[in-house]
Amino acid sequence: MILIADSGSSKTDWRIIHSNGEISQHRGVGFNPYYMTSEEMSLQLREDYLVNAVDEVEQVFFYGAGCSASDRKEEVKQALLSVFPGAEVAIDHDLSAAARATCGHRPGIACILGTGSNSCDYDGKVIVDTRPAAGYILGDEGGGAFIGRRFLIDFIHEEMPHYIREAAIERFHFSQNIIQDHVYRQPFPSRYMASFCKFISEHKSDPYCYGLFYSSFMAFFDKHVCKYKDYHNKPVNFVGSIAYYNGDILRKAAQDRGIQASIIIENPIAGLTLYHQELL
Structure with a gap:
């Protein structure tokens, strides 16, 4: 299972690519490392229904506001790893999301x-x-x-x-x-x-x-x-x-x-x- 997230300060849009190729979607709370600590982000993630799929998640691609600086990226990465410890996690900022989404x-x-x-x-x-x-x-x-x-x-x-x-x-x-x-x-x-x-x-x-x-x-x-x-x-x-x-x-x-x-x-x-x- 692959998780893809486009996150802002107020909401996060998730797409889930299942192992059988099916795609589902979910909207959860937003995350911004400029306003939240890694612990706060982790706590919010643990309250999300995605936590039920912990054992199935192999990769997480997270694009977010405030994720341009390396230290901010690391905070988000640690929050995600605390919930999905067996997954490969990649963090990037919203400008990369715009480029990849429109230019491919x-x-x-x-x-x-x-x-x-x-x-x-x-x-x-x-x-x-x-x-x-x-x-x-x-x-x-x-x-x-x-x-x-x-x-x-x-x-x-x-x-x-x-x-x-x-x-x-x-x-x-x-x-x-x-x-x-x-x-x-x-x-x-x-x-x-x-x-x-x-x-x-x-x-x-x-x-x-x-x-x-x-x-x-x-x-x-x-x-x-x-x-x-x-x-x-x-x-x-x-x-x-x-x-x-x-x-x-x-x-x-x-x-x-x-x-x-x-x-x-x-x-x-x-x-x-x-x-x-x-x-x-």
Whole structure:
């Protein structure tokens, strides 16, 4: 039995490849080594139903947020080994998941456009180049927090169409003080800012909301994709809710920038399953 995991801070999508070739799936709690200790992750795993298959698990491929640094990878590995001691465990980060899920064994540029944003140049085997992921304060162009932040700035300064502003007030019952409290005093400000993207997407037929996505995607291309060698001649693939639910705008922006937008998926778990099946 092989376990494949795509994990974020809030949830983990598991795919189980059984010895007879059948595939099943499971959604469990999320793991992020930046916020959890190895012992805490181990405890959560022991409460999951997957623990019932301990003796059958031969390999675990775990892709997770916060799993880029070697010490963080080791923490996750030890947590998994404590539950699946007889398994071979491999840990990698979410950018590798995006590359393998969308590019498979072929070269291409893989991008993440979710709450945040990230990208890499992939040669079909390994990541050969990346751009800085500066986070929601200094970067994340094209991601939900970046788009939501621009929306909130325009709201505060009354620089959006009045009907969009009124619709936002009716929907969210907020004011400048409420916004600033969430951004500066409450936990997870990036999630808060990104939460407005659903509203913006629902109104993307309006030129203002369409423009928020379009200009943000253009900023992402300029800061990321266009800085990779020979980017014009490579397929550019995307993972993440912002890319998936606004794929029409994303493809238009890519076309205008001379970029070959190819695969756009919401999450990588299905592609990761196919990737590892091909290695069997």
